[in-house]
Amino acid sequence: MTRPVQRPAGPTLAVVARAASVSIATASKVVNGRADVAPDTRRRVTETLDALGYVRRPRLAPQRPPSVVDVVLRSLDDTWSGAVLRGVEEAAHEAGLEVMISAGLARNRGGGPARGWLDRLASRGTSGVLFNRAGLTPAHHAWLAQHRIPYVMIDPVADPPPGVPAVRAADERGARGAVEHLLALGHVRIAVLGGDRRRRYGGGAARVAGYRAALAAAGVRERPEYVRYAEFSTDLARERTRELFALAEPPTAVFACSDPTALGVYQALDGLGLRVPRDVSVVGFDDLPEARWVTPALTTVRQPLREMAGTALRRLLRTDGERVPPGAEAELPTRLVERGSTAPPRDAFACPGSRTAAVSPNEPGSGTGP
């Protein structure tokens, strides 16, 4: 304890190698305990090391292989990623793994990880990779299989090849529940702002399919002008909402296929002087923190993001990268969280086409409006 810390002294490995008539590489192998050195050579090098008083420099490096799981995200500063990271970190902590993060996806236009990142991953090793909302190409999948790197996709935005494990929320059922809630309140003029119409997953088509299923089950005719796509963008949602409320017969409720989409709806309605939920009901999808921050707080479909991330990690630890069981897709249930953004439509008692019927006889004067 009282011994002062000393810098290692003595000859360098190059000096040892020259004295033992071997290459530096061979001397290094002996020092590092590598097996691929001929016994005579090893003995000669070992004797030279001792004779010259070689002191190996202490490494600051890990003594054991770190047990690391990688998480690859599109971005780090959105609340979706935050919830996923929290879920991964908690599950990794339980499993005794460290978590390495990479926003590599954002650096590659194709939506998949960049080549340099993949090469680093292969050279440093990993227990496996969780891809969050990634659009991996067939080349990515082939590379991962070839390098035998286990991986699981969380809410993939493109169909993974058969057998690649994926974890997602029950998008279609969740969306259906959201629209059933609006129908139960008396809404029939319900619009939807979908994600990306070209994607089966990532909430695009699946959530719109849930919307359609709910309308069909209730016998409500679908109006094509009420189905629009905002690509999960608050800005686009603002535009789409203004279009919806410029229609001759605007909707009385909007189902936004993500919470950031719902924020755009709120902003557009505020600009139009319409109040939520008095004039328009809004339902989101995600239950991100922003759902509680807005006024009124947003009724939304809760995706269990933390649980999805934890499930993905546990799947990863079971996966051996070679024999992935088929049908390895996990779909976690959602639930509707009712807050302040939904109410019966103002003309709840109106027969379609006869707006005056909406006026209650007990409201004096309200029939004098336009």
Added chain:
Amino acid sequence: MTRPVQRPAGPTLAVVARAASVSIATASKVVNGRADVAPDTRRRVTETLDALGYVRRPRLAPQRPPSVVDVVLRSLDDTWSGAVLRGVEEAAHEAGLEVMISAGLARNRGGGPARGWLDRLASRGTSGVLFNRAGLTPAHHAWLAQHRIPYVMIDPVADPPPGVPAVRAADERGARGAVEHLLALGHVRIAVLGGDRRRRYGGGAARVAGYRAALAAAGVRERPEYVRYAEFSTDLARERTRELFALAEPPTAVFACSDPTALGVYQALDGLGLRVPRDVSVVGFDDLPEARWVTPALTTVRQPLREMAGTALRRLLRTDGERVPPGAEAELPTRLVERGSTAPPRDAFACPGSRTAAVSPNEPGSGTGP
């Protein structure tokens, strides 16, 4: 390429150790090239290894020590942490480092990292640690110094010992600018919701000091009842705001010392039927994403969180853990981002104490109110 992958055969290290009459630990040291083995012992073990045909198991571990930087956060699913993570990841990517995350702080009540995490850190090694909003104890600082682990604190919530590098925003100056903005609009009844009154840093006392400095410079008397603390909590901010607006003379503007605090102000005002900015102006501090999500969008003091994180990482790479230059604290400038939550007070033209003077003669009927 066509050679099949084979499991290593041959004796275990225990067999070798027994044959060489050494402990397994000693045999392991020789295999791993450790220097702290007596030359004779090393030779005997080496000969036994060769004689028995010991084959070291190939490691799946990294061949080289990974270049890893650790980020320790209190939580992962808040927008503050997201911005910091983004800044660290971008700067680390540029420096060729991997980023390991840990929400270990949350697992220890004292606000510092848990002991188990520190032990793991010491055994696996790291290029250094960035502590985000951590309240490290003297014991933590001593441990880090003893293990020669470089570290930098981002926005520490407790005073770090002299010489420990820290990066923070110019809290006091930023707060002063926020209040000057309100004064310039004509507000004099300005309240402040501070963070934690006991902390010098983390925006508590420093931002309240900036508030006081702005009032003093403008010759506005400070009212003790206008200075309250909400500990950066939206829930507490809601309570404090209701207290402020129950005063005989409520403020016309509130400076909230964080954006989550400002959200609580918004919610309380909405509950009281007061509109922002028509009835009350609100300024936040942070410029987190939520500042843009609320309606009206929040005027706030922008902390350059990404830049702070990048600065912290670059400081870390310069830091050698032994000779930290004194005065190593970096304070990054803030700037006021004007959005929709601030306006002149409704009674801007009123002399203090004479509210009727606020009524413009061009507004017929407005003088008939209470």
